[in-house]
Amino acid sequence: xxxxxxxxxxxxxxxxxxxxxxxxxxxxxxxxxxxxxxxxxxxxxxxxxxxxxxxxxxxxxxxxxxxxxxxxxxxxxxxxxxxxxxxxxxxxxxxxxxxxxxxxxxxxxxxxxxxxxxxxxxxxxxxxxxxxxxxxxxxxxxxxxxxxxxxxxxxxxxxxxxxxxxxxxxxxxxxxxxxxxxxxxxxxxxxxxxxxxxxxxxxxxxxxxxxxxxxxxxxxxxxxxxxxxxxxxxxxxxxxxxxxxxxxxxxxxxxxxxxxxxxxxxxxxxxxxxxxxxxxxxxxxxxxxxxxxxxxxxxxxxxxxxxxxxxxxxxxxxxxxxxxxxxxxxxxxxxxxxxxxxxxxxxxxxxxxxxxxxxxxxxxxxxxxxxxxxxxxxxxxxxxxxxxxxxxxxxxxxxxxxxxxxxxxxxxxxxxxxxxxxxxxxxxxxxxxxxxxxxxxxxxxxxxxxxxxxxxxxxxxxxxxxxxxxxxxxxxxxxxxxxxxxxxxxxxxxxxxxxxxxxxxxxxxxxxxxxxxxxxxxxxxxxxxxxxxxxxxxxxxxxxxxxxxxxxxxxxxxxxxxxxxxxxxxxxxxxxxxxxxxxxxxxxxxxxxxxxxxxxxxxxxxxxxxxxxxxxxxxxxxxxxxxxxxxxxxxxxxxxxxxxxxxxxxxxxxxxxxxxxxxxxxxxxxxxxxxxxxxxxxxxxx
Numbered sequence: 184x185x186x187x188x189x190x191x192x193x194x195x196x197x198x199x200x201x202x203x204x205x206x207x208x209x210x211x212x213x214x215x216x217x218x219x220x221x222x223x224x225x226x227x228x229x230x231x232x233x234x235x236x237x238x239x240x241x242x243x244x245x246x247x248x249x250x251x252x253x254x255x256x257x258x259x260x261x262x263x264x265x266x267x268x269x270x271x272x273x274x275x276x277x278x279x280x281x282x283x284x285x286x287x288x289x290x291x292x293x294x295x296x297x298x299x300x301x302x303x304x305x306x307x308x309x310x311x312x313x314x315x316x317x318x319x320x321x322x323x324x325x326x327x328x329x330x331x332x333x334x335x336x337x338x339x340x341x342x343x344x345x346x347x348x349x350x351x352x353x354x355x356x357x358x359x360x361x362x363x364x365x366x367x368x369x370x371x372x373x374x375x376x377x378x379x380x381x382x383x384x385x386x387x388x389x390x391x392x393x394x395x396x397x398x399x400x401x402x403x404x405x406x407x408x409x410x411x412x413x414x415x416x417x418x419x420x421x422x423x424x425x426x427x428x429x430x431x432x433x434x435x436x437x438x439x440x441x442x443x444x445x446x447x448x449x450x451x452x453x454x455x456x457x458x459x460x461x462x463x464x465x466x467x468x469x470x471x472x473x474x475x476x477x478x479x480x481x482x483x484x485x486x487x488x489x490x491x492x493x494x495x496x497x498x499x500x501x502x503x504x505x506x507x508x509x510x511x512x513x514x515x516x517x518x519x520x521x522x523x524x525x526x527x528x529x530x531x532x533x534x535x536x537x538x539x540x541x542x543x544x545x546x547x548x549x550x551x552x553x554x555x556x557x558x559x560x561x562x563x564x565x566x567x568x569x570x571x572x573x574x575x576x577x578x579x580x581x582x583x584x585x586x587x588x589x590x591x592x593x594x595x596x597x598x599x600x601x602x603x604x605x606x607x608x609x610x611x612x613x614x615x616x617x618x619x620x621x622x623x624x625x626x627x628x629x630x631x632x633x634x635x636x637x638x639x640x641x642x643x644x645x646x647x648x649x650x651x652x653x654x655x656x657x658x659x660x661x662x663x664x665x666x667x668x669x670x671x672x673x674x675x676x677x678x679x680x681x682x683x684x685x686x687x688x689x690x691x692x693x694x695x696x697x698x699x700x701x702x703x704x705x706x707x708x709x710x711x712x713x714x715x716x717x718x719x720x721x722x723x724x725x726x727x728x729x730x731x732x733x734x735x736x737x738x739x740x741x742x743x744x745x746x747x748x749x750x751x752x753x754x755x756x757x758x759x760x761x762x763x764x765x766x767x768x769x770x771x772x773x774x775x776x777x778x779x780x781x782x783x784x785x786x787x788x789x790x791x792x793x794x795x796x797x798x799x800x801x802x803x804x805x806x807x808x809x810x811x812x813x814x815x816x817x818x819x820x821x822x823x824x825x826x827x828x829x830x831x832x833x834x835x836x837x838x839x840x841x842x843x844x845x846x847x848x849x850x851x852x853x854x855x856x857x858x859x860x861x862x863x864x865x866x867x868x869x
Contacts, residue, residue, distance in 0.1 A: 232277030235268040236284050238349030245341055253334040260338075260361075262292055263326040264353060266303070267360045270318055274309050282307070295718050298676070298697065324396045325362040335365045395715075416704075416711040418748055420730040421468035423475065423687045425489065432486045433457065437493060453490075456497040470689040476648055476660075476669075476705050485645075488602045491593040495857035502770050502859055513861060515777075515785050515843050515853075518553065520866040528585055530851040530864040533604035534592035538621070539864060540607055541851075542584030548577040548609050550621070560622050577619050579626045582612030586639045591646045593857070606663075608649055610637035616651055618663060630661055632668045638680045643688050650691050652679030658693045660705060670708045674701055683724040692733060694721030700735045702747070712750050716743055723778070725767035732790070734776055738763030740833065742778060744790065756788050758835040758842065766853045768861070775840070777861050779850025785863050787840040 197206040242264060246257045265288055272281035289300050302317035312318045330338070342350035357363060425433065437453040446452045451459075502513075518539060520527060529542040532553075540550045552558050557571030592604040606627075607619040616630040616637055635654030642649050648669075652658045658679045660670035672679075675695040683692050690711065694700045700721060702712035719737035726733050732753070733745040740759035745752060762781025769776055776788040848865035855861055 232272055232275065232280030234349065234352055235272055236280070236287075238352035239264060239268055239284075239288070241345060241349040242342075242353050249337070253331075253337070256330055256334055257338065260328055260330075260357075262296060263321075263328065263361055264356055265292065266299075266321055267326075267356050268352075269303065270306075270312055270321065271356075273306055274312050276309065278307055320396060325360060326396055327362045327364065329364045329366060332365045332367055335363065418711065419468050419470040419474065419687075419689065420685070420747060421470070421687065422730060423469055425481075429481050429486065429489075432481075433489050433493070436486065436490045440490070440494070451497065453493055453497060457493045460493070460496065470687060474706060475687070475689050476643075478645060479647060484601050487595070488591070488593045491595065491602055492857060495594070496771065498858060499771055500859040502772050502775050513775075513787060513841070513859075515861045515863050517785070517843075517845065517848075517863045517865060519845070519848050520864075523866045523868075525866075525868055527851065527866045528583055529587050531587045531589055532852065532854050532862050532864065533589040535594045535600075535603045536856060536862070537594075538589065538604055540587045540589065541864075542587045542609060542611075544583040546578070546580045546582060546584065546611070548580075548584055548587060548607070548619070550575050550577065550607070558624075560624055575624050577607070577609070577624065577626070579617055579629075580609065580611040580613050580615070582614075582636070584609050584611050585636065586610045586641075588641045588649070590642050591644065608640045608642065610640040610651060612636040614653075616640055616649075616661070628663070628666065630666060630668075632659060633657070635678075638678060639682050641682055641684065643684050644686055645688060648688070650682045650684060652682040652693055654678045656695075658682050658691070658703075660691065660708075670705065672701075672703045672708055672710075674710055674713075675699065681721055681724045683726055685726050686728055686730045692724050692726065694724045694735060696720040698737070700724065700733070700745075702733075712747065714743075714745050714750070714752070716752055717741065719763070722763040722765055722780075723767045725769055725776075727769045727773035727790075728771055729773040732773060734767050734769070736764035736767055736778065736780075740764060740780070740782070742767070742776070742788065754793060754838070756836050756838055758786055758788075758833065758839045759784065760833050762849070765849070765851055766863075768853050768855045770855055770859055771857065772859075777853045777855065777863075779853040779863055779865070781849045783845045783848050783850065783865070785843040785845075785850055785853055785861070787842070789838045789840050792838045 194206055197203075239261075243261060246254060246261070249257060269281055269285050272284055285304065289304075293300060299317050302315060306312060306315050306318060312322065339354075342354050344350070346354075424430075434454060434457065437457055441452045441454060500513075520541065526543045526545055527541050528544055531540050532538070533540075537553055538550055538558075539553055540548055542548050550558070551574040555573050557573055558575055586609065588608045589604045590606040590608070593602045595602045605621055607621055608616060609619065610616045614631065614633050614635060614637060616633075617626050618628040618630070619625065620627050630651075633651065633653040633655055637651050637653045639652045640649060647664075648660060648662050650658060650660055656673070656675050656678060658672040659668040660672070661668050672691070672693060675693065675697050676699075677695050677697040679693050679695050681694040685691065689705055691703050691705055692700060693703070698715065698717045698720060700714040700717075701710055702714075703709065704711050714733070714735070717735065717737045719739035719741070721735055722738050723736040724733070731747060733747055734742055735745070736742045740757060740761065740763065742756040742759075742764060743752060744754050744756070756776075759778065759780045760782035764778050764780040766779045767776060768778075774790050776790060777785060778788065779785045845865055846867070847869060848867045850863055850865045852864045853861060854863075
């Protein structure tokens with residue numbers, strides 16, 4: 184109080200003497216002090232470590248009060264602002280404020296950024312910022328974010344109007360740490376008014392394709408970790424053709440078949456179908472022989488398989504290139520296992536459509552004939568079966584079997600059945616892969632190399648090579664004639680859960696629970712693409728027969744389509760309920776996808792129709808038994824069986840053509856045949 188009285192006397196003296204400028208300066212300085220003489224901060228940025236918390240609260244509050252159409256994109260800025268605010272607090276020696284800031288806000292980001300939060304929570308001192316791997320990534324790169332021009336201008340206008348309350352802090356982060364790209368609204372892109380309204384309506388909070396730090400955060404399909412790099416390896420995605428000798432052999436067999444069984448009126452001959460197919464495949468996009476893994480010389484079986492593929496291709500159910508969301512006449516043949524006691528872990532159909540194999544958590548594999556007829560060949564040596572049976576058990580693994588895969592095969596019209604399925608691969612928790620003979624019903628080879636459970640195994644499109652993914656965070660390429668692996672694909676941060684081949688066998692794909700999908704060149708093991716945009720663990724992968732598109736699915740029920748050449752995300756498709764999508768398969772024309780999952784449904788999707796074009800997404804109930812659901816029908820809600828409890832609603836995008844529900848039967852496998860028929864396998868879990 185004494186200091187306050189003294190200041191009043193000095194001000195009175197200066198006023199009497201006419202020292203107006205000095206009096207004004209003293210009054211200004213006195214106004215920013217409390218009664219004890221301590222300065223009063225009129226700007227948030229002058230208040231030390233708490234400024235970041237106040238600024239973030241202001242920023243978040245404004246976003247939540249904004250127009251609904253801009254919320255989804257503006258919310259994407261909260262994560263980078265949170266990260267850089269936390270790192271600045273630690274670097275500026277505010278450890279207590281940094282810990283409070285982190286613990287109070289981390290919960291809102293855990294669903295999408297769990298791994299990054301786990302890495303950042305160990306940072307407590309400025310020295311940690313320079314040594315922590317996650318911190319170094321964010322510190323050395325600008326975080327890329329894309330906003331519509333209207334949303335960006337509104338944001339800057341607000342921050343400037345709230346400069347003293349914390350706007351200046353947020354502006355500083357945006358200017359120095361982020362690369363905010365503004366785009367104009369067009370009628371077709373993700374920032375169109377229709378798309379913004381649709382995202383707001385369904386409360387979508389997915390990352391944009393180019394969001395984040397290239398090579399790290401969801402959204403980037405770029406390989407180069409330097410921000411802004413757009414250089415991508417050119418891919419050769421064309422289908423490989425037969426060599427001259429192989430073509431002549433196939434043409435000769437097709438000519439004999441045309442003479443024996445002439446085509447119907449208006450139907451093309453087999454030779455015409457084959458020549459049209461070869462003409463379509465010939466392009467400069469085809470990889471050369473040096474860009475492909477070496478293949479053994481073709482055998483009579485290979486020629487017979489190619490002939491059969493031509494027959495099935497001509498006689499297939501044709502699905503038009505653009506279905507327009509109207510479901511084609513598709514049916515699904517479902518094979519359901521009963522009394523499994525939840526013991527089935529995986530399932531696969533043979534390419535000749537005669538066999539089905541399941542892996543179990545009781546360490547064995549069982550193979551059935553689909554028509555119930557006795558299986559040929561001797562019973563396994565360790566089997567107690569004395570008479571021909573419709574199934575055989577394959578025993579050899581010492582842990583649960585996680586994947587089974589039949590070698591490539593085709594249906595056969597002759598009695599010799601030289602194109603039938605002859606081999607089966609299986610992978611297990613015992614860290615091994617086994618090759619089984621379906622003639623002798625015995626294990627031929629045990630492949631060892633992985634340092635953990637082998638989650639997935641799949642054959643290459645032409646046999647001979649196969650691919651595995653494991654808990655040891657690697658994928659490996661093998662050939663049947665060698666016990667050691669040929670290629671090692673390393674790059675994922677967590678388990679490699681799913682693998683698949685490109686149709687021309689020049690590339691392979693791996694999916695991981697680090698939420699990334701990677702594409703690799705087979706000949707040298709180099710990565711050529713990385714697709715990040717999933718918000719859940721990858722649960723299924725499938726490359727289109729055309730070789731131009733990739734479908735990936737996750738455990739939150741989302742399917743993402745990728746355009747491989749430019750590395751672009753095409754669209755997201757939603758409709759499955761909780762538990763994840765376990766299988767994806769493409770139609771021969773690459774225009775339709777069929778998926779099956781833990782929600783007990785088989786769903787059909789239109790690849791060509793943009794799901795944000797019509798805005799006809801709707802809410803339906805999870806699971807439940809009932810009739811087929813047509814994508815064009817106006818279904819508001821489907822409740823669970825008996826109507827006792829209302830099922831949780833799931834948003835279904837407008838590109839879903841139809842859905843086939845089951846009665847409590849998770850779908851392990853769905854497969855398009857060469858004639859565009861769909862087979863599916865499930866297990867009833869009462």
